[in-house]
Amino acid sequence: MSDHRAEGAARPESGLTDDDFSPVWADDDRPRIPRVAAEREALVAYLEHYRATLEMKCRGLTPEQARTRPMPPSTLSPHGLVRHLAGVERWWFQQNFERRDVPFLFVSADDPDLDFDPPPDADLAADLEAWRAECAVSREIVAAHDLDDTARPLDWHEDVDLRWLVLRMVTEYAQHCGHLDLLREGIDGRTGA
Numbered sequence: 282m283s284d285h286r287a288e289g290a291a292r293p294e295s296g297l298t299d300d301d302f303s304p305v306w307a308d309d310d311r312p313r314i315p316r317v318a319a320e321r322e323a324l325v326a327y328l329e330h331y332r333a334t335l336e337m338k339c340r341g342l343t344p345e346q347a348r349t350r351p352m353p354p355s356t357l358s359p360h361g362l363v364r365h366l367a368g369v370e371r372w373w374f375q376q377n378f379e380r381r382d383v384p385f386l387f388v389s390a391d392d393p394d395l396d397f398d399p400p401p402d403a404d405l406a407a408d409l410e411a412w413r414a415e416c417a418v419s420r421e422i423v424a425a426h427d428l429d430d431t432a433r434p435l436d437w438h439e440d441v442d443l444r445w446l447v448l449r450m451v452t453e454y455a456q457h458c459g460h461l462d463l464l465r466e467g468i469d470g471r472t473g474a
Contacts (some may be wrong), residue, residue, distance in 0.1 A: 303474035324447045331454030332416055338461045344405045351467030359464055360405050361397040362457050367412035368396045374419040377434040
């Protein structure tokens, strides 16, 4: 069932039409967020929606476009956001929640900004695959734990539960998907929710 009525049709409750809302991308294949759901289903659905939004908003960009920083003075680029979010997935789920001994992605002590500032030889397709792989591991971790399971993040003074972590990731993605909306519009003029 679609979230949208026939184009231009008035909604009887409000009188608003589709023209009163942000356009939807024609190739929008993101999973629908259920309107009624249990807690875990709702949390995971929102996180998956934002993950799919990142992928959708990067779709169709050339590697050169994805490296573009069209909103000065910001130095953000779509490619940098992909790298950053791959690292964030690993940082929170593997390194902090499960305390796995895995190396950082795209950052080093010598260059802590390699995620947001990809080197000239960084490959967008490979970095998207790395991000997808990190998301897959994160999904496995979420599936293996109860929302009430806790962990002590590195360098923190208090525990967090998995519920908090998933919500933290939703906010991380929401923030950066908003950035990506502006970046994409600045790159090729494409807009939409």
